[in-house]
Amino acid sequence: MHQNTTHKGLETDFKNAxxxxxxxxxxxxxxxxxxxQKLWATDPKGTIRS
Structure with a gap:
């Protein structure tokens, strides 16, 4: 009985998530x-591009 309630709660949490x-x-x-565009503009070293 207690497990069932917990499972239902988790299911609801999962749906919300x-x-x-x-x-x-x-x-x-x-x-x-x-x-x-913002990331590329603020990344002159090219770390995101590579």
């Missing part, structure tokens, strides 16, 4: 071009 991760991926994808 997945939603958050996908939202994050979406945001990163949307701002990827701008972010990449």
């Amino acid at each position: 997945s939603t958050g991760i996908w939202l994050l991926i979406g945001l990163v994808g949307a701002g990827k071009t701008t972010l990449a």
Whole structure:
């Protein structure tokens, strides 16, 4: 009985985490071009490029 409750809680946490991760991926994808340009502009040594 106790294990079942714990499992259900973990399942809910996992679903919430997945939603958050996908939202994050979406945001990163949307701002990827701008972010990449900023990183490249602030990286004169070329460490990110190589």
